[in-house]
Amino acid sequence: xxxxxxxxxxxxxxxxxxxxxxxxxxxxxxxxxxxxxxxxxxxxxxxxxxxxxxxxxxxxxxxxxxxxxxxxxxxxxxxxxxxxxxxxxxxxxxxxxxxxxxxxxxxxxxxxxxxxxxxxxxxxxxxxxxxxxxxxxxxxxxxxxxxxxxxxxxxxxxxxxxxxxxxxxxxxxxxxxxxxxxxxxxxxxxxxxxxxxxxxxxxxxxxxxxxxxxxxxxxxxxxxxxxxxxxxxxxxxxxxxxxxxxxxxxxxxxxxxxxxxxxxxxxxxxxxxxxxxxxxxxxxxxxxxxxxxxxxxxxxxxxxxxxxxxxxxxxxxxxxxxxxxxxxxxxxxxxxxxxxxxxxxxxxxxxxxxxxxxxxxxxxxxxxxxxxxxxxxxxxxxxxxxxxxxxxx
Numbered sequence: 001x002x003x004x005x006x007x008x009x010x011x012x013x014x015x016x017x018x019x020x021x022x023x024x025x026x027x028x029x030x031x032x033x034x035x036x037x038x039x040x041x042x043x044x045x046x047x048x049x050x051x052x053x054x055x056x057x058x059x060x061x062x063x064x065x066x067x068x069x070x071x072x073x074x075x076x077x078x079x080x081x082x083x084x085x086x087x088x089x090x091x092x093x094x095x096x097x098x099x100x101x102x103x104x105x106x107x108x109x110x111x112x113x114x115x116x117x118x119x120x121x122x123x124x125x126x127x128x129x130x131x132x133x134x135x136x137x138x139x140x141x142x143x144x145x146x147x148x149x150x151x152x153x154x155x156x157x158x159x160x161x162x163x164x165x166x167x168x169x170x171x172x173x174x175x176x177x178x179x180x181x182x183x184x185x186x187x188x189x190x191x192x193x194x195x196x197x198x199x200x201x202x203x204x205x206x207x208x209x210x211x212x213x214x215x216x217x218x219x220x221x222x223x224x225x226x227x228x229x230x231x232x233x234x235x236x237x238x239x240x241x242x243x244x245x246x247x248x249x250x251x252x253x254x255x256x257x258x259x260x261x262x263x264x265x266x267x268x269x270x271x272x273x274x275x276x277x278x279x280x281x282x283x284x285x286x287x288x289x290x291x292x293x294x295x296x297x298x299x300x301x302x303x304x305x306x307x308x309x310x311x312x313x314x315x316x317x318x319x320x321x322x323x324x325x326x327x328x329x330x331x332x333x334x335x336x337x338x339x340x341x342x343x344x345x346x347x348x349x350x351x352x353x354x355x356x357x358x359x360x361x362x363x364x365x366x367x368x369x370x371x372x373x374x375x376x377x378x379x380x381x382x383x384x385x386x387x388x389x390x391x392x393x
Contacts, residue, residue: 005323007316007320008320008323014288014291015320015323015324015327016327018284018288018291018324019324019325019327019328019331020328020331021284021288022284022324022325022328022366023327023328023329023331023332023335025277025280025281025284025362026328026329026332026359026362027332027335028273028277029277029355029358029359029362030332030336030349030350030351030355030359031349032270032273032274032277033352033354033355033358034349034350034352034355035266035270036263036266036267036270037350037352037354037355038350039262039263039266040263041111041112042112042168042170042184042185042188043183043184043259043260043262043263044111045107045108045111045112045170046083046184046187046224047256047259049081049083049224049226049252050184050224050252050255050256050259051252051256052080052081052226052252053226053227053228053229053230053231053252053253054079054081054224054225054226054227054251054252055224055225055227055232055237055248055249055250055251055252056186056187056222056223056224056225056248056249056250056251056252056255057222057223057225057241057246057247057248057249058172058219058221058222058223058246058247058249059217059218059219059221059223059245059246059247060219060245060246060247064216064217064218064219064245065244065245066217066223066244066246067216067217067218068086068216068217069082072217072223072225075240075244076225076227076232076240078227078228078231078232079225079226079227080226080227080228081224081225081226082223082224082225082226083223083224084171084217084221084222084223084224085102085103085104085105085108085170085171085172085221085222086102086103086215086216086217086218086221087100087101087102087103087171087200087215087216087218087220087221088100088101088103088149088213088214088215088216088218089101089149089150089218090147090148090149090155090157090201091147091148091149092145092146092147092148093146093148097145097147097199098198099147099198099199099200099201100198100199100200100201100218100220101131101157101200101201101202101203101213101215102169102171102200102201102202102203102220103203103204103205103208103213103215104170104171104202104203104204104205105204105205106204106205106206108170109121109122109204112170114132114163114164114167114169114202115163115164115167116132116161116162116163116164117135117162117163117164117165118141118161118162119132119141119159119160119161119162120160120161121160121161122160122161122202122203122204122207123160124204124206124207124210126158126160128144128156128157128158129155129156129157129158129203129207129208129211129213130158130160130203130207131157131158131159131160131201131202131203132159132160132161132162132163132201132202132203133159133161133162133163133199133200133201134162134163134191134199134200134201135162135163135164135165136193136199137199139159139162139199140159140162141159141160141161141162142158142159143158143159144156144157144158144159145157145158145159149213149214151214153214155211155213157201159201163191163202165191165192165193166191166192166193167190167191168185168188168189168190168191169188169189169190169191169202170187170188171187171188171189171221171222172187172188172189172220172221172222180249180250181258181262182250182254182255182258183255183258183259183261183262184255184258184259184262185262186222186249186250186255187222187224187249187255222249224252226252281362281365281366282365282369285365285366285369285370285373286369286373288321288324290373314371317370317371318367318370318371320370321366321367321370322367325363325366325367336349336351
């Protein structure tokens with residue numbers, strides 16, 4: 001091991017340059033997989049519902065008559081399933097502070113938790129109703145507020161985290177700030193710094209049930225209603241929308257198709273880049289192995305004169321690459337840790353299981369090539385030839 005460290009230090013500049021190149025490969029993999037994963041995860045929370053026949057609606061009347069699943073089923077008498085994000089209006093006693101609290105089912109909070117600028121996610125065992133709060137309204141982590149619903153029920157709400165800007169919030173948000181895309185994003189709300197002047201909170205279904213929060217489908221809810229195919233034609237749905245005060249966001253078939261195309265669009269875009277990364281990886285592994293072997297030929301020849309074998313020299317090369325990979329991983333970890341606190345905290349870049357698997361495959365590829373390439377370079381060379389060539393220089 002001392003010999004390996006000595007040779008690594010001897011070629012420190014080349015090794016650092018190779019480490020940085022490998023670190024860039026790892027970083028690109030994490031960035032690309034993050035982009036694909038983000039779209040896939042958002043689609044996954046509504047994929048099963050959208051894959052079945054039905055329609056997505058949004059209550060538009062001030063006098064909402066579909067406040068829960070049973071009331072939706074009273075309207076859509078042939079419906080087989082109803083899903084959606086509920087919410088509740090929360091205000092201070094004097095109504096100077098007015099907000100909306102969205103209730104995320106626990107599984108959705110686990111799959112697509114909002115990205116946080118600071119703080120933590122809601123805990124079930126807290127003495128307060130822990131909520132995530134949006135930035136920009138003077139709220140901070142640890143703040144405790146006494147808020148009331150429309151029935152003057154009082155709730156003690158504690159801010160446990162601050163939601164960062166530039167991300168999709170599933171299940172709609174503040175009214176009137178949506179864009180129609182024809183895919184799962186129509187069930188979301190793009191939260192930006194300029195997206196509205198009304199604060200909102202997010203907590204989980206289990207916390208809401210524990211605290212007996214009387215949440216309901218509201219004008220800021222998107223509701224997926226499933227029913228047998230051809231059960232309601234377009235004219236019937238339009239008449240129902242007029243009679244019962246809701247808007248039709250889209251039918252499930254078109255939203256499912258649009259979502260699939262939107263997710264796959266990212267894959268098609270990144271496929272050529274993935275091929276380039278693979279070529280770059282192989283090229284880096286082969287050329288770096290050749291450079292290191294060529295620079296260490298003299299040392300390897302001397303080792304062989306002292307009783308070592310070319311196989312031992314190949315082992316030294318593998319250890320050298322392990323050092324390079326350790327430095328590359330350390331660089332990436334440092335960059336992403338600093339980035340999460342600064343320039344990456346508003347992006348979708350995140351370390352996922354898929355990116356770790358791909359990076360592990362790249363590491364294995366590097367190690368295999370670092371073991372194989374030296375044999376091709378030195379297998380036909382005699383020690384005498386190597387030493388002669390080196391001492392001529």
